[in-house]
Structure formats: C-alpha cells, structure tokens
Amino acid sequence: MALTHKERMRKAIRYEKVDRFPTQVNYTSSMGAKLAGYYGVSLEDLPGRLDNHMVRIDLSYPTRQSADGRVKYDWWGVGFSTEEEGYFISFNPITDSKKLDDFIWPDPHGPHLLDKAQQIIQSDGSVHFITCNLGFCLFERAWALRGYETFLMDIALDTKFAEQLLDRICHIQLSLIERFIDVGVDGGYFGDDYGAQKNMLISPKSWRQLIKPRLERLFAPFLEAGLPVLMHSDGQIADILPDMVDIGLTALNPVQPEVISHKWLKDTFGNNLAYYGGVSTQSVLPHGSPKDVREAVSACVKTLSPENTGLVISPSHRVMTDIPMENMDALIEAFTTINE
DSSP, rough: OOOHHHHHHHHTTTTOSSSSSSSSBBBOOOHHHHHHOOOOOOOHHHHTTTTOOOOOOOOOOOOOOTTTTSSSOOTOOEEETTOSSOOOOOEEETTTTGGGGOOOOOTTTTTTTTTHHHHHHHHTOSSSSSEEEEOSSSHHHHHHHOOOOHHHHHHOOOHHHHHHHHHHHHHHHHHHHHHHHHHHSSSSEEOOOOBBBSBBBSSSHHIIIIIIHHHHHHHHHHTTTTTEEEEOOOOOOTTTHHHHTTOOOOOOEOOOOOTTTTHHHHHHHHTTTTEEEEOOOTTHHHHOOOOHHHHHHHHHHHHHHHHSSSSEEEESSBBBSOOOOOHHHHHHHHHHHOOO
C-alpha cells in the first residue's frame, strides 16, 4: 500500500524506508503563474500537478503596501520590493533607533493570526506534510529590522544591543511556535541565511555566541513534541553545520551543490542529517540542458541518498522565471524516473 505524502515525508527525513522519494517544487508567484499556464492547471491545482509533498503555512494578517505600490510590508513592518521576483528588502523600520521599547512590535497572541493555517490543516485531511513557515527567523529578522550593514555594526560594536534585539525576536517566535504546534503542524520549517557563496556572513564565533543558543531555544518546542526541524540556510555554512545538528536539526535545505559538497555532507553526517533540495537553481536549471537536469537529479540522489531515503529531492530554491520550461519538464521527468 502506497504511503501518503505526509507519511512519506515523515519517514524519509527520519531515514526510514519509503516506497519512493518525496519531491517538492517551490516557486515564485511569477513562475507559479507561468507553470500553471504551461501545464494547463489552476494555481490552486499546481502543487498537485508538481506532486509536492509539503505545505508551508503562514500567518494571517492584513497586508499593506506603500502608496505607490512598490513596497509591501510584512507582519514585522519590514518593507519588501514588489518589483523584484525574489526577496529584496527596501525598508528597515528600526535602522535609525536602538530604542526597542519605542518600536511597535507585532503581537504573537493576535486572535486571528492562525485562522488560515487552521483552515489549511483541517481541509488537507492529513494528506500532506504541513510545516509552519518561520522565515527570516533570527539573524535575517534582526538585519531586516535594522538594515544589513547596521546590524553587522551592532554585532561588532554593540554586542549587548544585538543580543537584546535577538532576544525580542526570539520571544515573539517562541510564542508563534507554541501556537503552531497547538494547531497541529507536522514539523517546523525555519529560514535564516548564514552563508554567502564562499564563506559565512558572520564569523562562526559570533554565530555561536549570538545565534546558536537562541536557535536552540526555537528548535526545542518541536523536538520536545517529537516533531522534526527543517531549516533553510543558504551558502557555505560547513563550519557551523555540526553545531546545527547538535542542537537538533533534522533536515537541511537548500543543499546548494555550488557551495557545499554533497559528498562532504554525506561523509560527515551519515544518517544523522537528512536533506531537502539539492538540484541547483543557480546553474543547471536556468542554464543547463534537459540532459544536464536529469544528470543533476541522478547525481544528487546517488550521493546524498545511497540508502534511498533521507532525502526530499527538490530544486535548491524556489524556481524562478529564468528557468526554461523544457528544463522543468526534464526535472519532473527525472523525479518520476528515480522513483521507478
């Protein structure tokens, strides 16, 4: 009897035997519209057409934009450009002040924050693996609020303030996590980028002082509830990955082949770390041939999952409109082939 998508995800990231690899294709809104048109399905039906196994749920809150429509503000008051397909922050609300008590912090106990999340969980009927989306969770949230260069200066010149800011963020995130667990998520999905293409954005020493203990606090409620922790962290973070595994990381995303060796990962962590991603959206998907795409999928599976489990095979990031449709066809075909 075939496993449900939820069961397959649960087993795969725990290195248990699965009937086939779970797969996932995330996409930007622009690429979603393009894919839906190409495959002749509605946006609502697109995840099913792509055989996605995971659903990430977000907070429900009134969205607002700048008067000219060029900036969209998130729940924390950070402004994102509406003119970029990816994430580009164009407004940092506390860049000019360190008076944290003067900032109007979002209320994690708001009565309707999880309305849509609850609806999704109830309507899904235990078909998919559902995680709460805790993107920009700590380091990224701090610099999003303060400004990137400004927060790096805080780390260097006013570490006490940097810690106070991170503690405020951590307190809010913990309140949200408790609520997400109460409504029945299957795991936690975190996003916090610590690496660039060649090295970390902050030193491992600073990360261990500022981020690690707070990240451990955020992981803890999931682990105590017996739920897995998945985390997206871009770039070359090999120096701190053992620390992340030590504090409970279950599965790493995006597993970028350009910056972190798949062989090193498997040799270093064995079956103590699962993987989600692995097929490059930086090189092979936008710039390779369909043959290159199929070979990349095969290589990823061969290196990261010789046991035929422990891997959610996926593009390393959300697919964007720079990827040709023939390469998307090749990706989906390769997903089907590896499961035969």
